[in-house]
Amino acid sequence: MAERFVNDFEQPYEQIEPFAWLRMQGVGGRLLGWEGQSYRFSELDFMARAHDGYGTNWPINYKRLVPYYEEAERYLRIVGTTDNIPQLPDSIYSKAAAQSLAEGLIREPAAKHLGIKVIPARLSQRSFAKREQRESDERGYTPLGAIEQGLRTGRLTLRTGAIVTELIVEGNQVRGVQIVEGESSISEAYANVVFLCASTLESTRLLLRCACLKSNKTLGRYLMDHVMGGGAFGYVDMPKAALAASKREPQRIYIPRFRNIDHRITNGFIRGYGIQGKVITDSPEECLAEKSSRVTKTIRLRVVLSAFGECLARYENSVALSATTDRWGRPNLAIGARWCKNEERLMQDAATQCTRLLEVCGVKDIQTTSMLSTPGLAIHEVGTARMGENPEESVVDPNCEAHAVRGLFVTDGACWVSSGCQNPTLTMLAITGMACEVVTRRFNLEKRRT
């Protein structure tokens, strides 16, 4: 998979503060490499300011997104369990997750000793397959499947390898995009509706180049990524038979946010974190040698817990155009983001909680991890063109349409107001579905009028 990532030497960006910008170019984008962890936001996330007084509420609520979550979930085929957790609403599952060895090990002691709820990770079904099978077997569940469906309608033109370099805007109406193909062949494509979903920072690069958005004070601001690094790992010796019995199940668990659900603040921090857990073997060859008489009947497994914490939306975390340009003549990006005390405290707390969790589960040789990730490393970057009712304080409206440019929709992570602590892709898809319906309704209305 490494070869799919953009080479930073070939496509550089400026790091005002250390920032890891992990990009995959080509049809399908980073969804061709994702793990499939899929969690809804809840009202607590959309209305976070109402809960703790920090930042800005989203201009849309959970209820508005529900039908689009459902549509995205049916498409992604999520495997999970009905858990009835208000801060992590259930999805529509294509299949119930069976109990894994990881869940069997952690669930009960976590509930009994710490009152912490452990659930199977909610995974898009395609992530169950081996990596090499993904593209061939699972097209129906990847973005490629959606594109293939579109192509079959005969109304979709796919320009593989084309790079959009600029938006074409007349007055306050989008008219299309300028494209570079190969190294230098420039052309234009025209449309009265343009959906920008080139990934958070790439979409914002195009917006920053747009003359009529230059005066917007929030464009490029409030960059977020999930903070990682708080966690713990240790070892258990398992009978090989138990491993063999459950090896078809993904050994992944999820611990939904449990901090600041009823409270506003805990241990000096607001918001919370979700914990992703897995049980892995450091010696897969020993697992394979199950029947060999030379090997023991138990196997040492590593139990890993890692937290993903909410990043506060802060004006000073930003992206801007740099003075240097790339090989297509586009200004490079200058990215400057750093964690604040809240993120540090979140991860300290996560490290303590993960360690306690492993202790109560009888895990041995526990090591606590608490070094914060470099911003960007979670690959969950969001913000920089946020949505809102007020054009003075946001870039797009609650339908994701730019306040200043009619017909221009920004539906990837760029339009996010806060980061939550859940993996973001499911919510990105739901928001895109919502904006698509807005456009469809507008066209149908216009058609009826003419």
Ligand SMILES: Cc1cc2nc3c(=O)[nH]c(=O)nc-3n(C[C@H](O)[C@H](O)[C@H](O)COP(=O)(O)OP(=O)(O)OC[C@H]3O[C@@H](n4cnc5c(N)ncnc54)[C@H](O)[C@@H]3O)c2cc1C
């Ligand atoms: C290894 C890995 C594991 C992950 N696991 C998870 C997970 O379990 N759960 C989760 O929720 N998220 C996960 N993510 C994050 C997830 O992949 C992203 O949230 C998601 O892909 C973002 O979608 P996007 O369409 O905004 O951006 P991308 O997936 O990056 O797609 C952007 C697309 O736009 C194209 N593009 C960019 N600029 C231009 C331009 N100027 N002109 C034309 N085209 C352009 C790109 O080529 C690409 O095709 C993971 C990411 C990685 C890398």
